[in-house]
Amino acid sequence: MKCPFCGSIHDQVLDSRPVDHTSAVRRRRECSSCKKRYTTFERPEEVIIMIVKSDGRREPFDRRKIWMGINRACKKRSISVETINKIVNEVENDIIGEYVMEIPSNIVGDKVLEKLWDVDLVAYVRFASVYRKFGDIDAFMQELKKMKKEHIKRSGR
Ligand SMILES: [Zn+2]
Incomplete structure (x- = not known):
């Protein structure tokens, strides 16, 4: 130095x-x-990871965007900024740890959902509805059913 x-x-x-x-x-x-x-x-030299969106467009991974998305989903829930930071950090570390140059956006979304599941179910559903862009009520109901099944499975452990 x-x-x-x-x-x-x-x-x-x-x-x-x-x-x-x-x-x-x-x-x-x-x-x-x-x-x-x-x-x-x-800090380590920044790794640029591209997010591949569903229509094939690519944009650099931006932790602020993910933060904002989670923050929106957590609105009026008792979830601290610290918890949101923790989720974003974990997702970012996961992605960087996988040493990939490109990652599909739905995988990033799934990682966030996985973390939100343990934090707050309302935030989970909100994030899922925005992220997965449920086109119709059927797709949304299907997700809810899946969640319910998983919930039963998880609480049974
Ligand atoms: Zn000196």
Whole structure:
């Protein structure tokens, strides 16, 4: 790291700590030449993942968009911003962890739904109805039936 005060490239790391819920690290450094201290914020080189939409269009994965979508689904439910952040981080980590360059949007949606299931069923249904764009009431009822079945299965474990 180059000292912002004198430009020396020799420094000593005094303290390293991870930034909550991210892969970033904050480091407190001391310049070996001028002895001034400064902080660096480091994170892995950004991986760009393309989301492939149902009509074949592609757009870069944007965690803000997913955040907004979940936030909308969670409106007036008692779900904290922290929980939403956690879901977005987990989904993002899952996707990055799979080392793919492209991922179909429905898989991203399914990952979000999987997490919402454990958080709040109303938010789950809201997100599902927007995400899967239920064209008609039948498709929606089918989803509800599936949910009910899964719910029984899960609560029976
Ligand atoms: Zn210096």
